[in-house]
Amino acid sequence: MQPNKRQSHARRGQGGFSLIEVLISVTIIVLMGGVVAWNVFPALFQSQRDKAAMDIASLKAAVKMFQMREHRLPTEGDWPDFLFNGSDAHPDPYLDTDQFEDNEVKDPWKTEYVYKRISSREFEIISYGADMMPGGEGDDADISSKKSKK
Template identity: 35%
Template sequence: MTRPTANGAKKRKNGFTLVELMVVIVIIGLLGTVVMINVLPSLDKANVTKAQADIAQLKNAAEQYRIDNFAFPASIEALKSPPAGLAQPDRYRPGGYVRDIPNDPWGNPYQIRIPAPDGGPYEIYSMGADGAPGGEGENADITAG
């Protein structure tokens, strides 16, 4: 919109119209939607991969525990501090087998099962995003090979 000045020249008013602002907001919204559609599935995959890496680290610590104490730990906490009633407490590694026991990417504690359902001696697992046994997709239980 222009306004005439005192000498008759027209002066342009600076700024954006409502229509221009609405077009920009719609474009930003569309771009945000496209980005979210592409990023969210990657986040789910990253959480599963992190859980598998944590479980692999805990499995290594459990194997070291077994070598030192001739049995697998009855709980994940036994990897950080010696459990009560340990047959030979002097065999427990000073400082434990892990510095910290992480939670899974969804904030739930990792679990250990002795024996494992597949016939193995033990299994360390996460219950997935829902924090409940079983499930499908992101909610499925996660173990590391």
């Protein structure tokens, strides 16, 4: 029966991880996660702003195409229906229906792009950015077809 006694002594030394080892491991993992998040979140915010700028460029091109075909700018009342339904004279859509979900022209923050007809020849398309309000700085700054040169 002596071999069993030796086995029990041998097992006692192989007892797994201590609380200190587990806490150190968890701390290292949390710190690494923080470093990753610190580097990823700014890129995420910038990608949303880049997508909004690309959407505005597409919307601007669609408005200009409407202007060339109809010899006028769309009114705020035409917005955004003409993009997907065309007009009486030109029933083809002015925008690819795959670009926006459910034919809604919403920015990455799920707010509709704002169309402003400034004059008979001038217009502006705006996303109010992450704060969804006019104005702002940084990630909250407005993105406008007037500011972008695309």
